[in-house]
Amino acid sequence: MTRVLVLAALGVAPVLLSAQEPTDTARLGPIVVTAERLPIPAAAVPAAVTVLAGAALRAQGIRSVADALRTVPGVTVVATGSFGAQTSLFVRGGESDYVKVLIDGVPQNQPGGAFDFAHLTLDAVDRIEVVRGPVSVLYGSDAVAGVVQIFTRAGHGAPRTAMSVRAGSFGSTEVSADLAGGGPTMGYSLSASRFGSDGIYAVNNAYRDAVVSGRLSWRPDPRSDVGLSLRFGDDVFHYPTDGAGNIVDTNQRQTTRGLSAGLEAGRFLSPRLEARVTAAYHEDEVRFDDEPDDSLDTGPFASYHSRDRIRRFALGGRANVHVSSGTILTGGTELEWQRQRGTTLDTARHTGAVYAQAVAGLERAVSMTVGARLEDNQQFGAHVTARAGAAWRIATGTRLRGSAGTGFKEPTFYENFATGFVRGNPQLEPEQSTSWELGAERTLTERVSIGLTYFDQRFRNLVLYSFAPVGPDSVNYVNVARALARGVELTITARLGGGRTAELGYTRLTTRVLTGGPDPAFEAGKTLLRRPRDAATAALSTPLGARGVFSFAARYIGRRDDFDYGAFTRVTLRPYVRADVAGEYRLAARRAAVPELTLTGRVENLFNAPYAEVKNFPAPRRTFLAGGRLSFGR
Numbered sequence: 001m002t003r004v005l006v007l008a009a010l011g012v013a014p015v016l017l018s019a020q021e022p023t024d025t026a027r028l029g030p031i032v033v034t035a036e037r038l039p040i041p042a043a044a045v046p047a048a049v050t051v052l053a054g055a056a057l058r059a060q061g062i063r064s065v066a067d068a069l070r071t072v073p074g075v076t077v078v079a080t081g082s083f084g085a086q087t088s089l090f091v092r093g094g095e096s097d098y099v100k101v102l103i104d105g106v107p108q109n110q111p112g113g114a115f116d117f118a119h120l121t122l123d124a125v126d127r128i129e130v131v132r133g134p135v136s137v138l139y140g141s142d143a144v145a146g147v148v149q150i151f152t153r154a155g156h157g158a159p160r161t162a163m164s165v166r167a168g169s170f171g172s173t174e175v176s177a178d179l180a181g182g183g184p185t186m187g188y189s190l191s192a193s194r195f196g197s198d199g200i201y202a203v204n205n206a207y208r209d210a211v212v213s214g215r216l217s218w219r220p221d222p223r224s225d226v227g228l229s230l231r232f233g234d235d236v237f238h239y240p241t242d243g244a245g246n247i248v249d250t251n252q253r254q255t256t257r258g259l260s261a262g263l264e265a266g267r268f269l270s271p272r273l274e275a276r277v278t279a280a281y282h283e284d285e286v287r288f289d290d291e292p293d294d295s296l297d298t299g300p301f302a303s304y305h306s307r308d309r310i311r312r313f314a315l316g317g318r319a320n321v322h323v324s325s326g327t328i329l330t331g332g333t334e335l336e337w338q339r340q341r342g343t344t345l346d347t348a349r350h351t352g353a354v355y356a357q358a359v360a361g362l363e364r365a366v367s368m369t370v371g372a373r374l375e376d377n378q379q380f381g382a383h384v385t386a387r388a389g390a391a392w393r394i395a396t397g398t399r400l401r402g403s404a405g406t407g408f409k410e411p412t413f414y415e416n417f418a419t420g421f422v423r424g425n426p427q428l429e430p431e432q433s434t435s436w437e438l439g440a441e442r443t444l445t446e447r448v449s450i451g452l453t454y455f456d457q458r459f460r461n462l463v464l465y466s467f468a469p470v471g472p473d474s475v476n477y478v479n480v481a482r483a484l485a486r487g488v489e490l491t492i493t494a495r496l497g498g499g500r501t502a503e504l505g506y507t508r509l510t511t512r513v514l515t516g517g518p519d520p521a522f523e524a525g526k527t528l529l530r531r532p533r534d535a536a537t538a539a540l541s542t543p544l545g546a547r548g549v550f551s552f553a554a555r556y557i558g559r560r561d562d563f564d565y566g567a568f569t570r571v572t573l574r575p576y577v578r579a580d581v582a583g584e585y586r587l588a589a590r591r592a593a594v595p596e597l598t599l600t601g602r603v604e605n606l607f608n609a610p611y612a613e614v615k616n617f618p619a620p621r622r623t624f625l626a627g628g629r630l631s632f633g634r
Contacts, residue, residue, distance in 0.1 A: 034102075034129040034149040036359055036369060037138045038320065038328060044359075044367035046389025046403040048074070048132040048439060048453050048489065054125035054153070060541075060551045061582035061602030061625065063174065063195065065128065065150065066117040070555060071537045072130050073489035073505050074455070078530050079118070081245075081617035082199040083170070084207030084237035087117040091132055092455055093485025093511045093531050094145030094433070095462075098409060100135070102149040104215065104229035106262035106280040110310055111338040111349070112412025113142040119235045119256065124178065124191035124213045126153045133455070134407030134435050136385040137371040140334065140353055144407035144433045145457065152229055154217045155180035155189040159633050166600065166627030171198035174625065181633075187217040200620050204240040204250045209233070223268040231260040244566030245616025252290035252304075258283045274320040283311045308342030310413075326363035330371075331356045340413050347417045349378045351410075365393050375408070379416055380429055383408055397443030404436035415463050415477045422465075425475035434458045448494045456486040466518035480517035483528055486510050498543060505537040521563045526570065530614070534558035534575075548585035554578070562615040576611035580604045584629075601626040 035045045042049060050072045057068045066087045070077050078096075079087040088096035097113030101120075109115045128150050135143040159181035166174045176193035192212045199205025213231040220226070234257040240247045259281070266276040285307070292302040318332030332355050339348040357371030372386040387405025394400060408430040418424035439453035462481035470478050487509035494502045511531050516524035527533075539553040556577050564571045582602040588594075601624070608622040 032129055033151075034147055035131045035135070036357065037318075037330065038359065040328075040359065040362055043393060043399060044362045044391055046367075046369055046391045046401045047135075048437065048455075050130045050132075052128040052130070054122060054127055056541075057122055057125070057128075059549050059582075059584055060553075060580075061584070061600055063121060063625075064117070065120040065122060065125070065148075068122065068128060069117075069130065069148070071503075071505065071539060071553065073453070073491055074132050074487070074507050074509075075130070076531060076535065076557075077117070078613045079619065080614045081241070081612075082201065082205050082207070082239075082620065083172070083195075083197040084118050084199070084209065084235065085239065085617070088530075089115075089117055089148070090531055091146040092457055092487065093509050093528060094457065094459070095409075095431075097142065097412075098144035098146070098407075098433075100139045100141075100143035100147045102139075102147065103231055103260055104150070104152055104227070104262045105264055105278060106229070106260050106282055107139075107142070107312060107314070108260065108282060109142050110284065110412070111312065111340070111410070112415065113144075113409050114412065116256075118237070119209050119211075119233055120150075121193060121195070121209065121211050123176065123193050123211045124152045124189055124215065126151045133403060133437055134385070134387060134405040134433055136407040137355055137357065137373045137387050137405065140336075140351070140373070140375060141408060141410040141430070144409050144431070144459075145435075152213060152215045152231075153180055153189045153191075154182075154215055154227075155187040156182040160631070161633060162629055162631040164600070164627060164629035166625040168625035169623040170200060170620070172196065172623075172625060174627070182217070185219050188215070190214045199238070200618070201240050201247065203247070204238045204252070206238045207236070209235045224266065226265045227263070229260075229262045233258060241617070244564070246566065249290060250293050252288070255285075255287040255289070257285050272322045274322070276318050276320070278314070278316040280314045280316075281312070283309065285309045306343035308340055308344050311337075311339045313337045326367070327358070327360045328362075329356075329358050338413075345413055345417055345419075347413055349413075349416075351375060351377045367391050369403075377410060377430070379410070379426060383430055397449070399441045400439070401441075402436070402438045404434075407433040407435070411463055411477070418476070422476050423469065423474060425473070425477045427473075428463055428477060429461050429479050431459065431461050431463060431479075433460075447496065448492070451489075451491045451493075453489040454487075455489070457484065459483045459485070462517075462522070464517040464519040464522055468518070470518075478517070480515065481519075481522045482514040483522075484510075484512055484514060485528065485531070496542075499549075500542045501540070503537070503539045507535045509533055509535070520568070520570075523570070527561050529561050529563055532558045532560040532575075544583065544585055547587075548583060550583040551581065553580050557611075557613075564615045566616060571615055573612060573615060576609055577607075578604070578609055578611070579606040581606055596631040598629045598631070599627075600629060 031039050032042045033039050066077050074092045076090040101108040101115045131147045135147045162178045164176050174195045178191045180189040195209045197207045211233050215229045218226045236255050238253040242248045261281045263279045268274050287307045290304045314336040316334040321329040334353045337350045353375045355373035359369050361367035368390045370388040375383045385406045389403025391401040411428040416424045435457040437455040441451040443449045460482045461479040490506045492504040511528040513522050516522045536556040541551040558575045584600045586598045604623045612618050
């Protein structure tokens, strides 16, 4: 199967060299927000940033944010098998809970950083900004290796509606509906979707995901803006497997439902002073249910039920002082309250922070960023993070950049407060990182560009689980491990004539556990689990006349270590190549009072490659979804 990627690269490379004129792509945008918490030119950002356009992703038939992120340099997505199974994100070799996930500014992670990408869909997504590197100065805990922020659509213009239906392999069905519109001062958008699948196992593997999201924007005058976003998800995942991948149960399931709500308001108090306030609320209700399989299933573990409600509520305020057209000073403060109540735990904690940042030289050849944050956490007390960086636009089409910084992640509730058979440690310190990177970008011709980044990350105070109680308090979690992750990211992008685009990407990653501990997954001298040493992608998109688009993408994931929890030993997973194709074709142009009909189709794992991203949990084989979309309005 490795030949598939070679053939894909050979097919894309000539197109790169024959490009005729530049056009916009789905991967690069002129303005980014997440990296500095300000809308500034992408060329002035010292960190590595990738922007994915929601419309382009949907044109490729991609349903989930996780699949959209698979082609981002330095990013590894790992799913535990079937649709709806636990899906994790590793950025530049960091842990899976080292990435802050935001929807319109609202944190989605559970306290301590954990986030399951399995249920995060592209509903109403306008764009996704991915910042690689530590951003704890602006976003606090969890932003150790990066930030993924999803911005939903803000409606404008005459009302527009769309309805789509798709069906395909494994009994999968998907329906969705969208409404958007607005006027000079008000915009609105509303989206709803439902996806269902029987799953890849013969028994007890059904999955259902329902999402409703909306956004309202209001500009009462040229100096003020108010935005409100809401998102509600309701998911049920049935799984027959145990932690080792064995099929052992016919009716266990996980139910997750929750609300995300964000409010942000800003006003220019003077031409140079802007004030902004935010409120963010996120709630997850997580249930595990397992009834007896049959009348003979009467043992002590025949049934299990748990229910936990996890809440995060945050208030923030910041001021942006526009000293000049290219210099902005930012100062802000945040308060957050976290709460978990239910079968597993009943606990709470809070944190407060102040931060400051200076961005200078936005209109010059050299731009700089420097910032610091003081966090006061109820559990571990005061903690300081900082970062600095610069971007140098040497000449038209050439840019150098560099940055360095620190990040941190607070312990999870369970690591701090677990009771019973496992005992948490309230004295844990935050996990910390020190990182730096150097990058260069060059436009080889007016149509082909190349980017190269070297990064180095050091992690310390990693929290590990000890089977044997530790210390006088007999706790099971301790800060002991240290690790490193360093590597190179290479991208080649072509903006081709006629709306065609082509991209190649490669990431080389080296990881190592420097100091191990009681957890066998962290063995000194070994690599970090589930992070491939080599990863490559190739993608091509081309219009089908004036009415359609065809896209092809292939990715190669090299060897990587994992842990077999059945045999309780470290193993090495084989490399694999997965290729996907997708297309959409508009049957007729939209006219007044006549809906537009577009046919859509997507095939994942085109060559039916057998592979697993997690040991003992096979990934879906060839999968297709096909259907259509009706659009009304202009």
